[in-house]
Amino acid sequence: MTIHGLWVISKAGGLVFSRSYSDVLPPQPVNTILTLAGILHGIHAITAKLTPTPIPGVTAGGLESFEAEGWGGKVFLTPTGTKFVVLHSLPQSGLDDLMKRIYEIYSDAVMKNPFHTPEMPINSALFETKLQTLMSGVNA
Amino acid sequence: MTIYSLYIFDRHCEPVYYQDWHRTRPVRAPPPTSFKPGVHRLPPSQPTDTSTAANGNVRESIFSDNRTSLISNGTTNSNNQKMSLPKGLPFDEEAKLVYGVILSLRNMVKKLSGRDEAFTSYSTSSYKLHLFETPTNYKFILLSDPSSDSLRFVLRQLYVGPFLEYVIRNPLVKVDSRVEGVDNDQFRSAVDRHMKGLSMFN
Numbered sequence: 001m002t003i004h005g006l007w008v009i010s011k012a013g014g015l016v017f018s019r020s021y022s023d024v025l026p027p028q029p030v031n032t033i034l035t036l037a038g039i040l041h042g043i044h045a046i047t048a049k050l051t052p053t054p055i056p057g058v059t060a061g062g063l064e065s066f067e068a069e070g071w072g073g074k075v076f077l078t079p080t081g082t083k084f085v086v087l088h089s090l091p092q093s094g095l096d097d098l099m100k101r102i103y104e105i106y107s108d109a110v111m112k113n114p115f116h117t118p119e120m121p122i123n124s125a126l127f128e129t130k131l132q133t134l135m136s137g138v139n140a
Numbered sequence: 141m142t143i144y145s146l147y148i149f150d151r152h153c154e155p156v157y158y159q160d161w162h163r164t165r166p167v168r169a170p171p172p173t174s175f176k177p178g179v180h181r182l183p184p185s186q187p188t189d190t191s192t193a194a195n196g197n198v199r200e201s202i203f204s205d206n207r208t209s210l211i212s213n214g215t216t217n218s219n220n221q222k223m224s225l226p227k228g229l230p231f232d233e234e235a236k237l238v239y240g241v242i243l244s245l246r247n248m249v250k251k252l253s254g255r256d257e258a259f260t261s262y263s264t265s266s267y268k269l270h271l272f273e274t275p276t277n278y279k280f281i282l283l284s285d286p287s288s289d290s291l292r293f294v295l296r297q298l299y300v301g302p303f304l305e306y307v308i309r310n311p312l313v314k315v316d317s318r319v320e321g322v323d324n325d326q327f328r329s330a331v332d333r334h335m336k337g338l339s340m341f342n
Contacts, residue, residue, distance in 0.1 A: 025253060026253075026254035028251070032251060036251065036252065039244050039247075039248055040248065043241055043244055043245060046237050046240065047241060047262070047264050047269075048264065049229075049237060050234065050237055050238060050241070050267075050269075050283075051165070051264070051266050052144040052145060052160075052162075052163045052164070052165060052266075052267055052283055053144070053162070053163060053164040053165065054266070060264070060265075060266060061264050061265035061266065063262055063263075063264055064263055064264050064265060064286075065262065065263050066245060066249075066259060066261070066262035067260050067261050067262070067290075068249045068253060068257050068258065068260060069257050069258065069260060070253075070257070071253070087252070
């Protein structure tokens with residue numbers, strides 16, 4: 001499995017972080033990714049509405065993963081509404097663990113940073129180097 | 141494994157066929173103003189409030205549910221009503237949502253991969269949606285439970301089997317019509333038979 005990229009989307013639907021970790025998918029301008037992240041945020045809400053067998057009293061979950069012909073995406077929603085989107089190659093395995101580790105790194109390097117403003121773009125060298133180590137371990 | 145529903149859209153973004161099997165939240169029939177024949181066989185929507193029905197031709201209002209619960213239970217909150225009776229969307233609105241989602245995802249996948257690549261499926265915690273697109277831009281969409289493998293082969297089988305046989309080769313079906321779907325008895329029963337013969341149906 002190769003990780004192609006990672007996005008972090010804030011609870012309002014804004015893109016706060018995006019990195020590419022392979023050159024399989026063509027590089028995109030930041031504006032395009034910004035738009036796509038917004039679209040994904042909307043899709044997430046609609047997919048929850050289309051649930052064919054909702055359980056009464058339980059809120060239906062939205063989009064969790066999507067697949068194209070050679071690659072896919074996995075969406076991880078944290079309890080606070082932040083979304084992590086990982087673009088990966090198919091077939092995939094161990095993505096859930098990877099998501100948890102990304103979330104861990106995010107909590108350590110971003111949320112515990114007193115100079116970070118929530119809902120604003122992430123500018124943290126620590127976050128980036130930690131992610132880079134994690135991704136190069138997976139992509140190797 | 142379970143199969144929930146099947147949608148077919150034509151190249152004008154219009155739903156032309158719908159069938160469902162195991163939905164616990166059934167879709168409601170659309171209001172008469174946006175009814176399109178030959179797409180689904182949902183029973184026409186009944187006014188839920190009997191007192192309203194007695195008054196004659198009163199259009200069902202979006203408040204009618206709450207009003208019923210208020211009349212019958214006094215100060216009961218509407219939350220309770222929602223929990224006991226999950227209400228579906230009208231068919232026309234649901235079809236628009238389904239089409240909107242697959243169109244947005246398809247554009248996103250196309251943009252991200254930089255070439256004409258189709259998105260094949262997405263899944264949530266409670267269902268999985270499979271998409272099969274024909275060269276003539278018919279979109280076959282199947283909703284199943286989230287644990288199932290790719291069911292695109294089933295959609296392909298439906299296309300080369302019942303759809304070609306009973307829709308394309310049927311001179312009575314108005315293909316490419318914006319005012320009418322492709323529903324007919326043979327097609328519906330062939331689809332039903334095909335789905336019920338699958339190992340993942342149930």
